[in-house]
Amino acid sequence: MNWKKTYEAMYVAPSRIVGQGLYAGTSIKAKAKIGEFEGEQVSIREARRRAKTKEVIAIVECGLYALDATDSKRGFRFINHSCDPNTFTRVTDTRAEFYALRDIRKGEELTVDYEESHHNGQLPCQCGAKNCRGKI
Numbered sequence: 001m002n003w004k005k006t007y008e009a010m011y012v013a014p015s016r017i018v019g020q021g022l023y024a025g026t027s028i029k030a031k032a033k034i035g036e037f038e039g040e041q042v043s044i045r046e047a048r049r050r051a052k053t054k055e056v057i058a059i060v061e062c063g064l065y066a067l068d069a070t071d072s073k074r075g076f077r078f079i080n081h082s083c084d085p086n087t088f089t090r091v092t093d094t095r096a097e098f099y100a101l102r103d104i105r106k107g108e109e110l111t112v113d114y115e116e117s118h119h120n121g122q123l124p125c126q127c128g129a130k131n132c133r134g135k136i
């Protein structure tokens with residue numbers, strides 16, 4: 001399936017992990033592209049300044065600049081962290097693309113491992129995975 005259709009089919013709903021989550025509106029095959037992180041283009045320096053002043057952080061750093069999706073009403077800013085995720089990102093100089101790590105069922109919550117997030121390992125993780133690292 002065209003990834004844009006997969007992207008358009010995603011929806012936001014209450015999460016079992018925390019707050020709102022992002023869900024697959026269609027089944028997705030392993031390794032298929034799901035979509036791209038959408039946000040305001042800002043410099044990496046500006047992104048790090050913003051990250052210090054916000055409680056909810058929805059910023060991704062690419063190679064050349066950062067994308068701030070804090071004001072976005074849809075898309076990957078709603079994806080929750082899991083230590084056992086079903087998606088992964090491929091970051092280029094200008095984009096952050098999301099791909100399925102395994103087959104994903106329609107209605108499944110999408111998760112990603114935040115790895116190097118702006119939280120720097122200070123937040124308790126609530127993902128519930130067997131291999132949970134305990135902190136984000």
Ligand SMILES: [Zn+2]
Pocket residue numbers: 082083084125126127128129131132133134135
């Ligand atoms: Zn965890």
